[in-house]
Amino acid sequence: MSTDLEALARTVRVAARALGRAGLVHAYGHCSARIDAASFLVAPSRPLGLVQPGQACSVVPLDGPLPEGVLPEVRIHREIYRRRPDVGGVARVQAPKTMSLSVLGLTPVARHGFGAYFHPRPPLWDEPLLLRSDPQARQLAEQLGQARAIVMRGNGAVTAGESLQAAVVLAWYLEDAARVELDCLAAGPHTLPTCFTDEQSAVRATWNGRLLERMWDYLTAGDPETSG
Template identity: 90%
Template sequence: MSAQLEALARSVRVAARALGRAGLVHAYGHCSARIDAASFLVAPSRPLGLVRPGERCTVVPLEGELPEGVLPEVRIHREIYRRRPDVGGVARIQPPKLMSLSVLGRTPLARHGFGAYFHPQPPLWDDPLLLRSDVQARRLAEQLGDARAIVMRGNGAVTAGQSLQAAVVLAWYLEDAARVELDCLSAAAHTLPTCLSEEQSAVRATWNGRLLERMWDYLTAGDAELD
């Protein structure tokens, strides 16, 4: 493995453990980073919080079959990378608040700053079954469109960022948006706050001021593979 690819693999492992520490995945979940226009690198096929320093990640081509040992749902990553050249990282997550919201057939509205990144709200993949076929993966990627995340009813979510770091940060933002949404739904209807407008969300959903870097530092603090 080249030094460049090994550096990317280290980022994938760090991201995997960050998702685990933050409670955004448990026994299930996976993450990946784009290598180039023809391939991406996916985390080891085990609980992300248990990925070991130096553990081997797998190169997955955008064309052809999934490599042996790669989890079936990684085909979701493949379809997103095929359709979205702007995407550099994908996270398949199982956050608890979002899971509860999704079984109600809802996704979080843009009610606060972190929700603005998904304005007006993430699309809902309204199928609770496991996604194990190329046809399903293609349909999910098509429904995702240009959005930063898609919520899967009773089955977590997928985030897509310009980098894997962004996908991980968006995963945290998405779970926080779900927390706020559930809190609002538990209040009386007349107390529900207004949502951010499209214009407000466009201004608020920024990475300026090292917003991405600061959250990434927060989520990865103390990781064994960071200097």
């Protein structure tokens, strides 16, 4: 394995464990990082929080069948990478607040800073069954469009970032936006239906000021494969 690919595999493993520590995945979930225009690297097919330092990741081609041993839902990643050359990382999560909101047929509105990254709100994949076919994966990727996340009713969510680090941070932001939305729903008529405007979201949804790096550092602190 080349030095660059080894470094990318380390990032995938660190991201996997970060999602596990943050409670954004449990036994189910996966994450990946783009290698180049023709392939991507996906985390080992096991609970992400249990991925071991140095454990091998799998190279998945954008064309052709999934390699043996790769989880069936990884076809979602493949379809997103095919359609979105701007995407460098994908996270498939089972975040609890996002899940609770999704079974109501809802996704979080951009009511606070983290929600602004998904303005006006993430699309909802309104199908609660497991996604195990290429046609389903294509439809989901098409519905995602240019959004940063798509919520799957009763089945978690998928985030797409310019890097895997961004996809992981966006998964945390999405869960926090779902938390705020559920709190607002619980408050009912006592809560004003305030949300960010288009202009406010465009300004707020920024990575300036090391917002991405600081959250990544927070989520990966203490990981055995982080450096520095």
